[in-house]
Amino acid sequence: MKKPSTGRVTRLGACAAVAGLVTVGLTAAPALADSDQLWVNASPWQLVLPKASDAGPQPAPTTLSLSLSHDNVANQVVDGRLTVDISGLAGIAEVTWPENCAPAGTTAVCSVAEVPASGNDSTVKVPVTVRAAVGAAVGASGRISYQATATTTTGEQLTAGENWTDVRVASGPDLSVAALPPSTGVAPGATVPVPVSAVNKGDQPANGVQVTYYVTRGLTLDGLAPQCVSAPAGEGEGPIHPVTKIDCAYDVVVAPGETFALPSPVTATVAAYGLYERVDVGVQARDGAEDLQPEDNGTVKAVTVTNTADFAVRGARLTAAAGETVTAQVTFRNRGPAWVANLSSGEPVGRVDVTVPPGATATAVPDACEPRTADGGWWESEVRTGAPRYLCNLPIWVAEKQTVALPFQLRIDTVVTGAKGAVVLTPPYGTEPLPFDPNPANDKARIVLNPAA
Incomplete structure (x- = not known):
C-alpha cells in the first residue's frame, strides 16, 4: 500500500488560482478511536537523477527525504525502525546514508526515536x-523499497504497508x-524582500531561465525586470x-x-488591505528542456500582515400572513480594512x-447553504428545502467592504408573533x-x- 506524497509547496499556478488549492490529504481518519496506522513518507515521490559524468x-546528489508518521493523534508512537532496501539500484545509483541509519550490504535500518x-x-x-x-x-531505472515498524x-x-x-x-x-x-508581523505599507535563486543540479545547461510569480492581491512586486x-x-x-501572474524571461x-x-x-x-499574502515562485529552463526534478522548481514566500477584517452578519425583520412567502435577505459583510483569502487551502473564509x-x-435557499437538523446534524432528506437549519459557505476570498447576499424564501405556515431565527457567523471549521x-x-x-408592535 503506497501512501501518496505531497510536494514541497502548494503552488497557486497549478490550477485556477481563484478556485484555491486543497492540499492532498495523506490519509483518512482512523475508523476506531484506538486504531492506528504507520506510514513511510518519501519526498519526492520519484527520483530522476542526472547522468553521471564519465570524467x-x-x-550534485539528490536528497530523498524519508520520514515516518502515524494516524491516531491520541497515540504516542516511539522506536521507529525504517528498513531501506537499495538492492534494486545495483549499477544504477549510489546512496549515502545519514547518521541515524545503520547500513549492511544493500539495506540499512534507520532509527526514528519518536514518530x-x-x-x-x-x-x-x-x-x-x-x-x-x-x-x-540514460533511461536506466530501479527502485528503493521500504519497510517500517514502530x-x-x-x-x-x-507495521507500515508496502x-x-x-x-x-x-x-x-x-x-x-x-x-x-516566511515574513510575519508585517505592517501594511511595509516592504519585504523576495530574492529568487536556483542552482542547476542537472548534467546539462539551462539555456535561458523563465521566472513565474503568482502574487496575491495584497502584495505588489517592485524591482521587476522591464521584460516582465x-x-x-x-x-x-x-x-x-x-x-496576478507575472512572467519574466x-x-x-x-x-x-x-x-x-x-x-x-x-x-x-503590502497594501493597506493585506492580511494573509503569498508569492509563489516557479523557475524553469526556457529552451523547453525537461527539468529532471520539477518538484523543486518552486517555492512560496508567505507574508502574514498585522491587520484586521471585521466580519459581520445581518438578519431581517419581516411581516407576513399565514400562507404567504417572504424573502429573508441574510447578508454577510467584510467591513475591512483587510481582505481575507484562503487561496492555498480552498476553504471558505467562514x-x-x-x-x-x-x-x-424554507422553500428556497442559496446554493451555498447545506441543510442541517435543528441540532446541526446531517439532513438525511434528498430535498434541500424544509430543513430547520442551514450552514452556508462563504467564498474562499472576500475583498474589503464586500457583501455576500444569502436570500432565504420563507413560507409562513403559522403566524408566531416575534418568531426568531438565529444568524451566526462561524469559522470554516472548528x-x-x-x-x-x-x-x-x-x-x-x-x-x-x-415582530410585536
Missing part, C-alpha cells in the same frame, strides 16, 4: 542522498529553487482579481553546478449558520474565533417574523 566533476502523527511534524527524519552511478545509461507506548506493534520510490537516470537541467523564509509581463490569474469579481545560460540569481533585487510591498424561525418553512475579526459582537443577528 570530471559529478552532478509524529500525520500532519503534525514535517521535519525530515532520514535524509538519504542519491546520485547516478558512473556508467549508468511501537505505541501502550505496547501495540505498528512503499517504494522509483529511480530513473536522465539527462538535462535541474533547476532547484532556494526556499524563501503581468496578467490576472483565474477569474475575479468585477475589477478585483485575487492573484532571462537570456542567461546556467551551467551544471552554477546558480541563477535575479539581476536586481525584487521586493513585495460560514453563516442560519436557523429558520418557528412557524416558517469553534475557535476568527483570529483577524476584532469585533465578534456583530457576528450574530436574527431573522424576526411578525
Whole structure:
C-alpha cells in the first residue's frame, strides 16, 4: 500500500488560482478511536537523477527525504525502525546514508526515536542522498523499497504497508529553487524582500531561465525586470482579481553546478488591505528542456500582515400572513480594512449558520447553504428545502467592504408573533474565533417574523 506524497509547496499556478488549492490529504481518519496506522513518507515521490559524468566533476546528489508518521493523534508512537532496501539500484545509483541509519550490504535500518502523527511534524527524519552511478545509461531505472515498524507506548506493534520510490537516470537541467523564509508581523505599507535563486543540479545547461510569480492581491512586486509581463490569474469579481501572474524571461545560460540569481533585487510591498499574502515562485529552463526534478522548481514566500477584517452578519425583520412567502435577505459583510483569502487551502473564509424561525418553512435557499437538523446534524432528506437549519459557505476570498447576499424564501405556515431565527457567523471549521475579526459582537443577528408592535 503506497501512501501518496505531497510536494514541497502548494503552488497557486497549478490550477485556477481563484478556485484555491486543497492540499492532498495523506490519509483518512482512523475508523476506531484506538486504531492506528504507520506510514513511510518519501519526498519526492520519484527520483530522476542526472547522468553521471564519465570524467570530471559529478552532478550534485539528490536528497530523498524519508520520514515516518502515524494516524491516531491520541497515540504516542516511539522506536521507529525504517528498513531501506537499495538492492534494486545495483549499477544504477549510489546512496549515502545519514547518521541515524545503520547500513549492511544493500539495506540499512534507520532509527526514528519518536514518530509524529500525520500532519503534525514535517521535519525530515532520514535524509538519504542519491546520485547516478558512473556508467549508468540514460533511461536506466530501479527502485528503493521500504519497510517500517514502530511501537505505541501502550505496547501495540505498528507495521507500515508496502512503499517504494522509483529511480530513473536522465539527462538535462535541474533547476532547484532556494526556499524563501516566511515574513510575519508585517505592517501594511511595509516592504519585504523576495530574492529568487536556483542552482542547476542537472548534467546539462539551462539555456535561458523563465521566472513565474503568482502574487496575491495584497502584495505588489517592485524591482521587476522591464521584460516582465503581468496578467490576472483565474477569474475575479468585477475589477478585483485575487492573484496576478507575472512572467519574466532571462537570456542567461546556467551551467551544471552554477546558480541563477535575479539581476536586481525584487521586493513585495503590502497594501493597506493585506492580511494573509503569498508569492509563489516557479523557475524553469526556457529552451523547453525537461527539468529532471520539477518538484523543486518552486517555492512560496508567505507574508502574514498585522491587520484586521471585521466580519459581520445581518438578519431581517419581516411581516407576513399565514400562507404567504417572504424573502429573508441574510447578508454577510467584510467591513475591512483587510481582505481575507484562503487561496492555498480552498476553504471558505467562514460560514453563516442560519436557523429558520418557528412557524416558517424554507422553500428556497442559496446554493451555498447545506441543510442541517435543528441540532446541526446531517439532513438525511434528498430535498434541500424544509430543513430547520442551514450552514452556508462563504467564498474562499472576500475583498474589503464586500457583501455576500444569502436570500432565504420563507413560507409562513403559522403566524408566531416575534418568531426568531438565529444568524451566526462561524469559522470554516472548528469553534475557535476568527483570529483577524476584532469585533465578534456583530457576528450574530436574527431573522424576526411578525415582530410585536
